[in-house]
Amino acid sequence: MRSPSSLKQEFLKRWMRGLQRCTSSKKDMNVLERKKVIKLSADLAIASARNGTTSWSRALIANASRDNDNRILAERILGPESDILIKRVSTSVGTVSCNRKIRSKKILKRSCNSVRRVRKGTHLPQKVLAKSIAKRLVQKRTQILKRLVPGGEFMDELSLIEETLDYIAYLRAQVDVMRCIASATELINHD
Amino acid sequence: MEPNPGTLAGSISIRSDQEEAGFESLQFREEIQRLIAVPPENASSFTALLELPATQAMELLHSPHSEDGDPAPLSADSLHGISDDHKSYISSFNGNLAFPSNKALVERAAKFSVFASGENSPETSLVPSNSSANLEKVKSEPAETDSNPNSSQPLISDPTVESKTQRSAKRKEREKKGKGCTKKSKNETSKDAQKLPYVHVRARRGQATDSHSLAERARREKINARMKLLQELVPGCSKISGTALVLDEIINHVQSLQRQVEFLSMRLAAVNPGVDYNLEGLFATESGSLVESNFPSMVAPLVCPEIPFNGNRQHYQQQWHFDALQQPLWGREEASHTFINPENSLLSYDSANSASLHSNQLKMEL
Numbered sequence: 001m002r003s004p005s006s007l008k009q010e011f012l013k014r015w016m017r018g019l020q021r022c023t024s025s026k027k028d029m030n031v032l033e034r035k036k037v038i039k040l041s042a043d044l045a046i047a048s049a050r051n052g053t054t055s056w057s058r059a060l061i062a063n064a065s066r067d068n069d070n071r072i073l074a075e076r077i078l079g080p081e082s083d084i085l086i087k088r089v090s091t092s093v094g095t096v097s098c099n100r101k102i103r104s105k106k107i108l109k110r111s112c113n114s115v116r117r118v119r120k121g122t123h124l125p126q127k128v129l130a131k132s133i134a135k136r137l138v139q140k141r142t143q144i145l146k147r148l149v150p151g152g153e154f155m156d157e158l159s160l161i162e163e164t165l166d167y168i169a170y171l172r173a174q175v176d177v178m179r180c181i182a183s184a185t186e187l188i189n190h191d
Numbered sequence: 192m193e194p195n196p197g198t199l200a201g202s203i204s205i206r207s208d209q210e211e212a213g214f215e216s217l218q219f220r221e222e223i224q225r226l227i228a229v230p231p232e233n234a235s236s237f238t239a240l241l242e243l244p245a246t247q248a249m250e251l252l253h254s255p256h257s258e259d260g261d262p263a264p265l266s267a268d269s270l271h272g273i274s275d276d277h278k279s280y281i282s283s284f285n286g287n288l289a290f291p292s293n294k295a296l297v298e299r300a301a302k303f304s305v306f307a308s309g310e311n312s313p314e315t316s317l318v319p320s321n322s323s324a325n326l327e328k329v330k331s332e333p334a335e336t337d338s339n340p341n342s343s344q345p346l347i348s349d350p351t352v353e354s355k356t357q358r359s360a361k362r363k364e365r366e367k368k369g370k371g372c373t374k375k376s377k378n379e380t381s382k383d384a385q386k387l388p389y390v391h392v393r394a395r396r397g398q399a400t401d402s403h404s405l406a407e408r409a410r411r412e413k414i415n416a417r418m419k420l421l422q423e424l425v426p427g428c429s430k431i432s433g434t435a436l437v438l439d440e441i442i443n444h445v446q447s448l449q450r451q452v453e454f455l456s457m458r459l460a461a462v463n464p465g466v467d468y469n470l471e472g473l474f475a476t477e478s479g480s481l482v483e484s485n486f487p488s489m490v491a492p493l494v495c496p497e498i499p500f501n502g503n504r505q506h507y508q509q510q511w512h513f514d515a516l517q518q519p520l521w522g523r524e525e526a527s528h529t530f531i532n533p534e535n536s537l538l539s540y541d542s543a544n545s546a547s548l549h550s551n552q553l554k555m556e557l
Binding site: 037038042134137138141142144145148149157158161162164165167168169171172174175178179181182185186 | 410413414417420421424425433434435438439442444445446448449451452455456459
């Protein structure tokens, strides 16, 4: 059902609508503000397209509505259905924050254990050393990935990978659509 | 042993003569169809996703040079059977599947098909077809696994030894499987794991059998399956082995995509000082399928609304449809390339150029 082209169409429609709602009021914006508006409306467009089914979309909306000045903008962009969406997002975010405390304790415990193990094993065989090194590398990279994917800090590996898959698909669609429109407008404005 | 790898390996990789490959594919296709009779109905499960790359890989491998004909109907059919979340991935790497790196892909596909079928068909019936599908598919038969009494003999015609550097890791795993007639049927999908109360995993020979390590192994297999999907999605990742490096590539890809979005939004902001995003009328009249194919005709009215664009619309539709199909294949450039590449990615834009020039001429006249 959600082939890339239909994803792009959906994204484009929502994005245009959001931009329209936003720019109808303010006529004189400098470049930075406009850029922010464009990006924000794009993010919200795709996030609302997922309708809270994926975690990163929820995190995007949550981030957008966190600081107050963005919140007004976000609400306006999302339009009439914004409060439903935001309500749904906030309920899910509440559970996330509870999980956060539990997870942070687990992470602390795990890191302590791993440090203890490594210190003991200065004379460990090569294989185990290599394994621990590899594990540490992978852990470092998953940390980075968690920071990249919105809302990814509080997920276990499995769901993190799923979210990344979805997020990459969305980013690609966004880049394609934006590139099309940008080049189209440039070409037309060129002459 | 030297000529054998060439002939038999060639039969599974892309070759000009299709008969041998056809025969192999028939055999294997039978196996696959027998094994995965049930999963395609379960459209929402992960197995539908997993096994489809296998069948698609087979199709695409044996008709490698058919660009539009074969992958398009394949994608049309296969897209129906997949859950919503994963369709975008399938169609996005449909093109990628036809590219070289076949042996690894086929191996992986074989593994997936085996695992995908494993959770639905009963364990015992899976066993001979499991090891046989694996062994036959991968086509490297070290001498040790020839001693595997049950299933290898009737199926493998001549044992071959592939290049060890390629196959050593996989072979070790299969040796483990083959040695004590170890049977391993497991449930790899997370969604089905949620549905089923138990995860059926049988311990491999020489591994701990307590529930903790079993569960952890099942979990790790799930993670590996997802990682492989990610590898296929991110371009250039399928050749890399090792989780850390693959994660590196994924991180780079996500970062570059995010940077591209930043640049593009900046570009859009700079380009449109006075654009009135008045698209209500356009969206009301046009059907959904035409929206994407009408980018220029939508944007142009924003800038010069008084010009009738109906005549050019047909022209644009074809071009943009082609372009939209090509974008997924090209959209991999680094951020620095986005400024240089709009002309490249819009190869089909030549006639569109002339049309827009024409429209601007009209504007000048008015």
